[in-house]
Amino acid sequence: MFSIIAHEELAPRVHRMRVRAPVVAAKAKPGQFIILIIDEKGERVPFTLSGWDEDAGLVDFVYIEVGKTTRRLAALKVGDEVAHFVGPLGRPAEIGRFGNVVAVVSGYGIAAMVPVLRSMKEQGNHVTTILQTPDRERLFGEADLQLFSDRIIPVIEPNGEEVTGSVTRSLRRLLANSAREPIHRVVAMASLCIMRVVSEITRPFAVKTMVHLTPLMVDGTGMCGACRLSVNGNNRFACVHGPEFDAHAVDGWEVMMARRCTYADESVLQQGFQCRGCSQW
Amino acid sequence: MSERNGQKASSEDGGSKKSKIDLNRLEMPKQAPEVRRRNFDEVATGYTYEMAMEEAKRCIQCKKRNCQQGCPVNIDIPDFIRLLQKGDIEGASRVLKAKTSLPGICGRVCPQEQQCEHACTLNKKGAPIAIGRLERFIADWERGEGIISMAQIAPTSLKQVAVVGSGPSGLTVASDLAIRGHRVTMFEALHVAGGVLMYGIPEFRLPKEIVQREVDYVASLGVEIRLDTVIGINYSLDELLRSRYQAVYLATGAGLPMFLGVPGENLNLVYSANEFLTRTNLMKAYLYPEYATPVKMGGRVAIIGGGNVAMDSARCAVRLGASEVSVIYRRTRDEMPARLEEVENAEEEGIRFYFLCAPTAFIGDGRNNVAAMELIRMRLGEPDSSGRRRPVPIPGSDYVMEVDTVVVSLGTTPNPLISSTTPDLKTSRRGTVLVDDRGRTSKARVWAGGDIVSGGATVISAMGEGRRAASAMHQFLSE
Numbered sequence: 001m002f003s004i005i006a007h008e009e010l011a012p013r014v015h016r017m018r019v020r021a022p023v024v025a026a027k028a029k030p031g032q033f034i035i036l037i038i039d040e041k042g043e044r045v046p047f048t049l050s051g052w053d054e055d056a057g058l059v060d061f062v063y064i065e066v067g068k069t070t071r072r073l074a075a076l077k078v079g080d081e082v083a084h085f086v087g088p089l090g091r092p093a094e095i096g097r098f099g100n101v102v103a104v105v106s107g108y109g110i111a112a113m114v115p116v117l118r119s120m121k122e123q124g125n126h127v128t129t130i131l132q133t134p135d136r137e138r139l140f141g142e143a144d145l146q147l148f149s150d151r152i153i154p155v156i157e158p159n160g161e162e163v164t165g166s167v168t169r170s171l172r173r174l175l176a177n178s179a180r181e182p183i184h185r186v187v188a189m190a191s192l193c194i195m196r197v198v199s200e201i202t203r204p205f206a207v208k209t210m211v212h213l214t215p216l217m218v219d220g221t222g223m224c225g226a227c228r229l230s231v232n233g234n235n236r237f238a239c240v241h242g243p244e245f246d247a248h249a250v251d252g253w254e255v256m257m258a259r260r261c262t263y264a265d266e267s268v269l270q271q272g273f274q275c276r277g278c279s280q281w
Numbered sequence: 282m283s284e285r286n287g288q289k290a291s292s293e294d295g296g297s298k299k300s301k302i303d304l305n306r307l308e309m310p311k312q313a314p315e316v317r318r319r320n321f322d323e324v325a326t327g328y329t330y331e332m333a334m335e336e337a338k339r340c341i342q343c344k345k346r347n348c349q350q351g352c353p354v355n356i357d358i359p360d361f362i363r364l365l366q367k368g369d370i371e372g373a374s375r376v377l378k379a380k381t382s383l384p385g386i387c388g389r390v391c392p393q394e395q396q397c398e399h400a401c402t403l404n405k406k407g408a409p410i411a412i413g414r415l416e417r418f419i420a421d422w423e424r425g426e427g428i429i430s431m432a433q434i435a436p437t438s439l440k441q442v443a444v445v446g447s448g449p450s451g452l453t454v455a456s457d458l459a460i461r462g463h464r465v466t467m468f469e470a471l472h473v474a475g476g477v478l479m480y481g482i483p484e485f486r487l488p489k490e491i492v493q494r495e496v497d498y499v500a501s502l503g504v505e506i507r508l509d510t511v512i513g514i515n516y517s518l519d520e521l522l523r524s525r526y527q528a529v530y531l532a533t534g535a536g537l538p539m540f541l542g543v544p545g546e547n548l549n550l551v552y553s554a555n556e557f558l559t560r561t562n563l564m565k566a567y568l569y570p571e572y573a574t575p576v577k578m579g580g581r582v583a584i585i586g587g588g589n590v591a592m593d594s595a596r597c598a599v600r601l602g603a604s605e606v607s608v609i610y611r612r613t614r615d616e617m618p619a620r621l622e623e624v625e626n627a628e629e630e631g632i633r634f635y636f637l638c639a640p641t642a643f644i645g646d647g648r649n650n651v652a653a654m655e656l657i658r659m660r661l662g663e664p665d666s667s668g669r670r671r672p673v674p675i676p677g678s679d680y681v682m683e684v685d686t687v688v689v690s691l692g693t694t695p696n697p698l699i700s701s702t703t704p705d706l707k708t709s710r711r712g713t714v715l716v717d718d719r720g721r722t723s724k725a726r727v728w729a730g731g732d733i734v735s736g737g738a739t740v741i742s743a744m745g746e747g748r749r750a751a752s753a754m755h756q757f758l759s760e
C-alpha cells in the first residue's frame with residue numbers, strides 16, 4: 001500500500017497528490033510517469049510525475065478530474081492509501097544543451113513539464129514557456145514554471161474557445177522572429193490537439209519538436225500494445241519507447257486521437273481534454 | 282526418484298490383468314455450450330469424489346511408469362494414483378506437491394494428451410487414465426477441505442536468491458529454492474502474481490482464485506513477493522547481483538505482442554490478444570462497472586491467428602456478448618497450433634473458423650474505428666522451417682469482410698526491458714535469452730527459463746525449465 005502524504009486542489013478540478021513511494025522516487029527522471037490502482041477493483045491509470053524527493057521517498061503528480069477514477073482519486077484524503085503504484089515508467093525526456101527552448105504546456109502538462117524545464121535550465125538553455133489555460137480561474141502552476149522559464153507567455157481564452165488558435169498565434173510570432181532569436185527546440189506537454197497543431201507549425205521551420213503523447217495504456221510495460229502508434233512507419237509503444245516522441249516523425253495523429261478517446265464516453269482512463277469537433281465525442 | 286524406478290521393468294506391463302482392464306475413460310462434466318456462452322464460470326466442473334475413485338481404479342500401476350516419464354516435471358504419477366485408489370487423498374496430494382507446487386493449475390491447463398496421458402500404457406487401447414483430471418480433483422479437494430499439505434522445508438542456508446517474474450516458471454524456482462532453505466524474493470511488474478496464468482488464460486479455463494491460492498502456497502513457503510516492481514527499471518539486473526542476492530532467476534516470459542504490420546492495424550478497436558485478454562481477465566472487464574476497467578467491443582469480432590491464445594480470445598469475445606465471432610487462420614485446421622480440445626470447445630460455443638485466408642489491410646469507418654478488413658486467400662505450399670506447409674497468397678483472390686472489432690493473436694516475443702539494460706546477457710535474434718542445458722545464461726550467477734528462453738511454450742515446460750535451473754542454482758548456492 002502507498003500512503004498519500006499531501007493532497008491539494010490547485011484549481012477547480014485540478015489536484016496535486018504526493019505519495020510515499022521510495023522505489024519510484026529513487027529512479028525518477030523528468031518526463032517519466034507512474035501507474036496507480038486505487039484498490040483491487042480499480043483500473044490502472046497513468047500519471048506523469050511532476051516532482052519527487054529521493055531522500056524523503058516521495059513523488060508528486062497533478063491530475064485533472066475527468067472520469068470515474070480521477071473523481072474517486074479526488075475523494076481520497078491525506079493518510080489514505082492507494083493499493084498499487086508502479087514506476088517510473090517510460091523513457092525520460094530528452095534533455096540537452098540546445099540553446100533557445102520553447103515549451104508549450106496545458107492541463108497537467110503545466111505541472112509535469114516543471115522537472116523537464118528544471119533540467120533544461122540546468123543545462124543552460126534559455127526557456128520560453130507558452131502556458132495555455134481555459135480561464136483565469138483554472139490558471140495554476142505559473143509560479144513553478146516561472147522558476148525555470150526566462151519568459152512566460154500565458155494564453156488565457158475565455159470560454160475555452162479557439163484554444164489551439166491562440167497557442168498557434170503565440171508560437172507563430174516566436175517563429176516569425178526566429179531570424180533574430182532562433183528557436184532550437186520545442187517541447188510540448190499539452191492536449192493532443194494542441195500538440196498536433198504545434199507539430200504542424202514547427203515542421204516548415206525544421207525546428208525539432210518533442211511531444212509527450214498519452215495514448216491509452218493498460219500495463220505500461222510494453223506487454224499489451226494498447227499504447228501503440230506509428231512513428232516513421234514503425235509501430236512504437238508509448239509506454240516504453242515514449243512517452244516523448246519526435247513530433248515530425250509521428251504519423252497517424254488522427255488514429256492516435258481516436259484511440260485515445262475509445263473509452264471517453266464511459267470512463268476516461270487518463271486525465272485529458274475534451275476536444276472540440278473530436279470524432280469520438 | 283522412487284525406488285521402483287530401479288527395478289527391472291516387465292515387458293508386458295499389466296499383461297496378466299489384461300482381461301480386467303477397464304477402458305471406460307470417465308468424461309468430466311462440463312457446462313452445456315448454450316449456458317457457458319453466457320458466463321465466465323469454469324467450463325469443466327471437475328470430477329466428483331465417486332468419479333475420481335472410479336477413474337483412479339482403472340490404473341493398472343505399471344512397473345515401467347510410462348506416464349511419469351512423459352511428465353516434464355516427473356510427477357510420481359502411479360504413486361499418487363495408488364494412494365487415491367486407497368482413498369488417501371491427502372497422501373496423494375503430498376506426492377503431487379513433492380514435484381509441483383501448482384497442481385490445481387497443471388491439472389487444468391497442461392496438454393496431458395501430449396505428455397503423461399500420451400505415454401500412459403492404456404493409451405495403446407485409446408483409453409489413457411485421465412491423469413490431469415485426477416490431479417485437478419486432488420488439488421480441488423484439498424482446497425474444499427481447507428487442508429494444506431506442505432512440503433518439508435530444509436534449514437536455512439543463509440543464501441538469498443532473486444526470482445524475476447511470477448509466472449509458472451518463477452513460482453516453480455521460488456518454491457523449489459525456498460524448500461531447500463534459501464531465502465527467495467520474487468519480483469513482479471504487475472499488481473498481482475501469476476504471470477500469464479492471471480493476465481492471459483481466462484477465468485473459464487483457469488479460475489483466478491485457484492491461481493492465487495497456489496501463489497499463496499508459494500508465499501507460505503517463505504517466499505517474499507514484491508509486486509509493482511519492474512526489473513530493468515526499479516533495479517537493473519546488475520543492481521540485483523550487487524545487492525544481497527547470490528543468484529538470480531529470470532522468468533519474465535514473452536510478453537511483447539506481435540502485429541501483422543498491415544495498413545490500418547492501429548485503427549480503433551483493433552486489439553492485440555494481450556490487451557484484449559488483460560482487460561478481460563486480469564482487470565475483470567467482464568464485471569465492469571463493478572471492476573473499473575472496460576473493454577469496448579462491437580458485435581462482429583474477428584480473431585486473427587490459430588493458437589491457444591486465439592481460442593481464448595474468441596471464447597472471451599463470445600462471453601462478452603459478441604453476436605458473431607470468427608477465427609481467421611492462414612493455414613488449414615490440421616496446422617492449427619491450438620489444442621484440439623479447445624478448438625472443439627470453441628466450435629461448440631458457436632465460433633466460426635475461416636481457414637486459408639489472411640488480412641492484408643484494415644479499413645476504417647471514417648471515424649477511425651475499424652469497420653472491415655481486406656483478406657487474401659491462401660493455398661499451402663512447401664513445408665517451412667517449422668515443418669508446416671507454408672501458406673502462399675493466391676493473387677487476385679482478395680475479398681472484404683465487415684467487422685466491428687479485431688483481436689490480433691500472432692504470438693509474442695520476450696520483452697527487451699532486461700536484456701536492453703544488461704549488455705552482457707546473450708540473447709538470440711528473436712530476443713530470447715540463451716541458456717545452457719541447465720538454464721545457465723551467459724552472465725555469471727544468472728539463470729533463466731520459461732517463455733523468455735523458449736519464446737512461448739507451455740506452463741509445464743516453463744515449470745520444467747524452472748525445476749532444472751533450481752537444482753543447478755541450489756548446487757551453485759551450496760558450493
Ligand SMILES: Cc1cc2nc3c(=O)[nH]c(=O)nc-3n(C[C@H](O)[C@H](O)[C@H](O)COP(=O)(O)OP(=O)(O)OC[C@H]3O[C@@H](n4cnc5c(N)ncnc54)[C@H](O)[C@@H]3O)c2cc1C
Binds near residue numbers: 475740
Ligand atoms: C492466453 C494464453 C493461453 C495459454 N494457454 C495455455 C495452456 O492452456 N496450457 C499451457 O500449458 N500453456 C498455455 N499458455 C502458455 C503459458 O501460459 C506460458 O508458456 C507460461 O505462462 C510461461 O511462463 P513463464 O513463467 O515463463 O512466464 P509468464 O507466465 O509470462 O510470467 C512472466 C511474469 O514476469 C513478469 N515480468 C515481465 N517482465 C518483468 C520485469 N522486467 N520485472 C518484473 N517482472 C516482469 C510479467 O509481468 C509476468 O507476470 C498460454 C498463454 C497465453 C498467453
Ligand code: SF4
Binds near residue numbers: 412
Ligand atoms: S497412469 Fe497409465 S501409465 Fe501410469 S501407471 Fe497408471 S496405467 Fe500405467
Ligand code: FES
Binds near residue numbers: 218220224227
Ligand atoms: S500500455 Fe501496454 S504496451 Fe504500453
